[in-house]
Amino acid sequence: MKTTLRAPFAFFAVVGLVACEASSAPSSGGAPASTGMLPAPAPSVTGTAPTMMTMPGSTTAPPDGKAWGPAVEISSSTFSNLRGSPQVAIDASGNAVAVWLEELADNTRNAIWSSRYAAGGAWSTPSTIDNPVGSPTAPQLAMTPNGTAVVVFGQSESNQGGAELLVTNRFTGAWGTPTTISTPGLSPRDPFLALAPDGAATLVLEAADAMFPRAWVARATAAGSWDAPAVLANHAEPGWAPAITVAANGDAVMTWTETGGGPSQTSLWASRNRGGVWETPALLSSDTGQVEASILVGADAGGNALALWSQRLGGIGGPYTLRSARLSASTGTWSAPVTVNDGQHEATTARLAVDAAGDAVAVWYEANHGVVASRFLAATATWDSPATVQAQTTGLVAVVEPSVGVDAKGNAVASWVQPIGSPPRPRLFAAQLASSSGTWTAPIDLLADTNATPYASETQLSVNTKGEAILVWHQQTDMPPATGIWARALR
Secondary structure, eight states: OOOSOOOSOOEEEOSSSOOOOOOSSOOOOOOOOOOOOBOOOSOOOOSSOOEEOOOTTOOOOOGGGOOBOOOEEOSOOOTTSOEEEEEEEEOTTSOEEEEEEEEOTTSSOEEEEEEEEOTTSOBOOOEEOSOSSSOBOOOEEEEOTTSOEEEEEEEEEETTEEEEEEEEEEESSSBOOOEEOSOTTOOOEEEEEEEOTTSOEEEEEEEEOSSSEEEEEEEEOTTOOBOOOEESOOOSSOEEEEEEEEOTTSOEEEEEEEEOSSTTOEEEEEEEEETTEEOOOEEOOSOOSOEEEEEEEEEOTTSOEEEEEEEETTOTTSOEEEEEEEEOTTTOOBBOOEEOSOSSSOEEEEEEEEOTTSOEEEEEEETTTEEEEEEEETTTTEEOOOEEEEEOOSSEEEOOOOEEEEOTTSOEEEEEEEEETTTTEEEEEEEEEETTTTEEOOOEETTOOTTOOEEEEEEEEEEOTTSOEEEEEEEEETTTTEEEEEEEEEO
16 A cells, blocks of 8 residues: 655656556466356457557547536645645536545645536635545545545554554535544555445455455445445455446446466456345456456446456466456356457556446557557447557657546547657647547647646546546646646536
8 A cells, every 4th residue: 555645757768568567466376266157259359450540630520529628727736745646536417526645735744635626617625535644545536426426545543654544535515524444454455446326335455364465345335334344255365456346236346366376377356246245256267377457347237347457368478468358247157258459469557438338448558559449349249449549659658547438328538648749758648439430539638838848647537428527637847847636627
């Protein structure tokens, strides 16, 4: 768990591939549960390079004519205060809440700050929403369509450190009182949060017990009453990097990795909660290569789920390949994995968004190509041939993950950071996908500024069912020197 604020940004020189960080423990070989595998859906197109999309200058019109508004700084303007780890969520009406880490003015500790956005209006003055004592870690935020939001974060017992506790707060028009939901000995890491439409929350996290790290889960009622975190599966292997999604019907699907025997021995697991009961964990894949970060997961309105992950299929020296599997809500079984990218180039830092109908969009960085995307069509259970949204323009690659969201029509919005110019600086870009044509708009540089040299990191995007979006990021400029959390709205 991070106990201090990270540096504003980082980018590295890379020849032909992204400089990425693998999961803190990449593998497992625990005794597998029954997989219940379905026959594989029709295979995605493999063995070919992504289709190159039109670059800036394209006449492709944005879906529904939506456009980005001006950039607004939502954090305080004091340069000396470090900031980072922004999160944002938007409701069905276009209102939004943002949270981030920022040092207090007296520099005694970090705090969790929040600001609210009124649809088509302004951001509120930021205020702290964590406990008044103790330094927190990076927050996780989720919101229901009607505007109920929940944030979760770790927070130390004192400003000088001590045991780290898991803390949450709930927003229903205003933030409530922070609530501690873990014991001092849990030492939670990387919490991941999802909400049901009624506001019931499911939280997954990584924490060590008496033996080694495992994947844990805790649930809260719609009124905000939490149960104690518990290990989901008592396998005899370390569990890492859990993720969670909650469908509109209330089903929750959790994914995680387990390791045993070194980085080349990873097992991928999933479990579904239906009616308040967690089902027997299922092994997602017989492949055991190293997995990069967590297994992403999203669900449609009926509880069908889609998992996406990057994995080394050719051993430790092989490239990360983007893989996917699908859960059938009616049978509770997972399909065999398929390859989403071309299988030849390194595919990393993937992000996934699934709409209510089960269609999905994945966006990732691919070595020697740049920012690449693909659509999953639920009707045929297949992934489209990948398309390059923005070509790699320099050997310098920002270590910043892309973000993506979809609306009720299947239109998508994606954002990412890519170094541009000489010397290269990480710039913030966005593009929109029109579901009707399957084409992306030309990327827009959202940091265009003739008076400064800003660069971006730590981007987060949220999209509602109407296709409105809020994008937040950490921004820094050299001349004049400034740093802060910024936001733009797509309406």
